[in-house]
Amino acid sequence: MDILWTTHLEDTIYKDALSIRSAVFITEQEIDQAIEIDQNETNCIHGVGYINGQPVCTLRLLPQSAHHLIIQRVAVLKAYRHQRLGLKLMIAVEEKAKQENYSKLSLSAQLPVIPFYQKLGYSLTDNSTYKKAGILHKDMYKIISL
Template identity: 35%
Template sequence: MQNILFTNKLEVKVFHQLPQDAIDIRNEVFVDEQGFQEEFDTDDGISTHLVGFFDGKSVATARIIPQGDKCFIIGRVAVRKNYRNLGFGAKIISEAERVITSLNGKAIYIHSQLQAVPFYEKQGYVPTGEKDFEEDCEHWMLKKDL
């Protein structure tokens, strides 16, 4: 029940350029915490970015990459460490799906780190294809049809 209360208090904003709040969260989670070196790429320039705010502080982010043929990739999903397990990850995914639906999207893919696969399965995503590695970290592709 507590997760629902916190989730309802997350305000998600949509940006068409990579905002500083998303940069800060991704640096904190992927670079500082997980040790990734190549966090930012050309997909950031063509993506729609979401940032979730709790009590005015940016705590979660994700990006949506158009793939053509009504397919999209949700990526770079990150929640600051002190704000995990409060429903914010599910909320940012839900809001990304809402944006994709408004764009007449029909399929969503997520390239997930192995440890996050169960989280995405709870959101209705199904593993597809085989594993691969990004900077020596095992990843799986997941899909959800809308």
């Protein structure tokens, strides 16, 4: 899988990211488009994983501070799940973060995927559960060495 990154909203990579997010979040999870595509789009680094030129997974990274990135909108198309693409995407995030001198990664995890992030070394910030876009989440973080 090749992972490409962009910060340009006119870029094909960004359009591919939106297509995946639309399929997963808006269609499958029935999240309102007004929530899914928000004011942070222009501030994010958008990543898309491609297999044989086909966009199959995505996420976005929102810089929070000089050393802190928030991972958001992690999605894998239904037909490509259970192929460890999410793992490959998260490994690529850590590599990207290190290249750009970020040492803290955080995310808001839907409850069913918390074990996935825990296996990657993410810890729960606390035990608080909250609804985001109508779905239960918990905050997680990971400190990475540069």
